[in-house]
Amino acid sequence: MSESSGSTLQLPSKTTALSNVNLLIVTDSTNNIQLITNSLHAADMKFTYDFRSIDLSLERLSQKQYSAILYDYFSDTNSKDIHSLREKIQWLCHLYPCIPLILITDPLGDKQAVDMIQLGVDGYILRRNISQLPDILEKTLFNFLSKQAIVTQQEDLIRQQHQKIEQLEREKQSWLKQTKTKQEYISHQNKRIEQLEQEKQSWLSNEKAKQEHISHLNHELRSPISSIVGFARMLKEQYYGSLNEKQLQYAAGILSSAEHLLALVKNYLDIVKIDAQKQKLELEKLSVGEICQAAMFIVKEKAQQKGLNFSLDLDKNIDFCTADSLRLKQVLINLLSNAIKFTDRGSITLQVRLKDQFLYFAVIDTGTGISAKNMTKLFKPFPQITSHHESTGLGLTLSRKLAQLHGGDIIVTSELGKGSCFTLSIPQYQ
Incomplete structure (x- = not known):
């Protein structure tokens, strides 16, 4: 090859x-x-x-x-x-x-x-x-331009294959002149065919392995991490006996790290699934108010622990929309969680507006804000962002891909030291 x-x-x-x-x-x-x-x-x-x-x-x-x-x-x-x-x-x-x-x-x-x-x-x-x-x-x-690049590379590969075929043909003709028996020629060609077949099978095996890797990644990664989360939670809750203060501290650390790793793996696998065009939306008629309340309820405790003002500002003329309930809630939770993570005092508001048949879910915080330099890195996986060093970027990357899957997008405005606003836009009805 x-x-x-x-x-x-x-x-x-x-x-x-x-x-x-x-x-x-x-x-x-x-x-x-x-x-x-x-x-x-x-x-x-x-x-x-x-x-x-x-x-x-x-x-x-x-x-x-x-x-x-x-x-x-x-x-x-x-x-x-x-x-x-x-x-x-x-x-x-x-x-x-x-x-x-x-x-x-x-x-x-x-x-x-x-x-x-x-x-x-x-x-x-x-x-x-x-x-x-x-x-x-x-x-x-x-x-x-990408398609043209692919076509150009394919043409180069075809040209190289033609050149190799011509080279093999020359080698064949040269070898035929030197061989004395037809059996030797057949034996040589059979070996060459066997070699090419082995290379072909090796390539097919590699492609199959890639697909199987993606298919089994879900089970192979999620299952053991889920077990760690479960065992760590039982230790922290002291189901099987009392722990001293240091042991409780370590159990809480294990649980926090395992939950973070599990969220990271889930986000990565969802991104892979979307990029492979295997993610399908389960569209249904939803109450916008209920989906917002459900997302806020999940992260409300974290906001209260930090003493943040947590509120919903929903226009009265907004009632229903068509979307994937699970995925829409997932995006809202991601945006709200990020806002809570990087806001030490002040408030977080989920503001919902309707304009030109599009719903705009704006998560507004009074947190640390984001510099202009880091704004361009926000939606890239694993960005090197100084002010957001705790963030892997997978949550925002996945959120934007899910928004685009709905026919919308996520945009961000921010000023360093004065807070940020992440706005999810989707069509009201699909």
């Missing part, structure tokens, strides 16, 4: 994806051009752009290279109009296969939206969510 077959894929960085961004905006509305460029300027994105009408865009572009095509389309319930859109999308994807295409439109309906993705649209955004265009553009460019 060639050495490159075991090499690590080098994906482009987000900095590379966002350098020299040159856009082609396809639209018949000059007003929408301003709307689109304003949303990109609002995100401090550096870019240049040209624009064309929808009809002119179907002609081949000049030699000028574009980073992406933004196709601004006004939807219509008329089926002929949708059919025309399909044809234009197909033609654009055919003419410019090496330029990612992002469709900006009003709601088309689920079926039409899926059709657009299947036709080759790389990004899709509703006009009412135009403020999210910078994120969509960033992800689309990064994903497109």
Whole structure:
């Protein structure tokens, strides 16, 4: 096997994806051009752009290279109009296969939206969510360049395999000239086939082992740690006899460390499951007030132990939402627990607001705050954050992934020494 077959894929960085961004905006509305460029300027994105009408865009572009095509389309319930859109999308994807295409439109309906993705649209955004265009553009460019990097590496691997096949063929021809009997040639080839088969089986075994490792990781890690937690709790509660003060201190330390390790393992396994696209949401109609109260009840005692003001500020016009009850509560508990951990005095408020069919759960604290330098590291696993040295980062990483799985996100604002605000946003109804 060639050495490159075991090499690590080098994906482009987000900095590379966002350098020299040159856009082609396809639209018949000059007003929408301003709307689109304003949303990109609002995100401090550096870019240049040209624009064309929808009809002119179907002609081949000049030699000028574009980073992406933004196709601004006004939807219509008329089926002929949708059919025309399909044809234009197909033609654009055919003419410019090496330029990612992002469709900006009003709601088309689920079926039409899926059709657009299947036709080759790389990004899709509703006009009412135009403020999210910078994120969509960033992800689309990064994903497109990543796919190109993967294709390039696969082509390199194929080329190397072809070269190796040619080399083997030359070796074969050379060896055939030197062998005197057909049996020797067959024996040599059989050994080579056996060697290749062993390499193939070794690769398959490694892949299977990776899958089995993830599958069994849950049981192999959680079970023993859960046992440690249980035994430590029994020692601390002195179920089987009295302990002296030092023994109680050690039992409490073991219990605290084991509970922290168990939470760390659970968060890591949940992240792996989401990244493997094996995590599914169990959506149901929920009372927003009840889910907030349930999350606050779990961490309320910790807040009271530190003497913190703990309150819920829920708008009266908010009643129900559609979400995964377990996962939504998990995110709220994570955000509330973090706030309690880094707030020594003052208050913690869970504020819930409704805007543009999105619910915003803001956890506001008067804690230590976060520096601008550390803000960029918050949602990365195991960040080196000086002011948050006790945090592994897995809780926030998992929380953001669960928020995005719901179609939302988590943003943070903070000032060092004056507290922080972590805001979870999700659609009110899925």
